[in-house]
Amino acid sequence: MTDIHWEDAFCGEGASCYRIGVDGDGNSYIAVAGQEDRPLTDSRAALQALILDIKAGRADHLLG
Structure with missing residues (x-):
């Protein structure tokens, strides 16, 4: 497996980390925290585009 430098977990409300x-x-x-052996990669x-879109509210409809 590739040597990946992981940031600290980001946890939202509930158990989504x-x-x-x-x-x-x-x-x-x-990756879901604790499942770093099965990450999505790109x-x-x-x-960066995904994070910027989320910050801009372009994924808010997925939360409803």
């Missing part, structure tokens, strides 16, 4: 990580090749990862640019 996620971790974001990066590797030395510029790939980014997101480019750093794709993860």
Whole structure:
């Protein structure tokens, strides 16, 4: 498995905890905390776009 540097877990209300990580090749990862052996992976640019879209409220409809 690739050497991934994981950030501290981000936990929302309830039990939803996620971790974001990066590797030395510029790939980014997101995983449910405790399941880092099964991450989703994409480019750093794709993860940055996802985070910016979430911050801008473009995913709010998924919460309702």
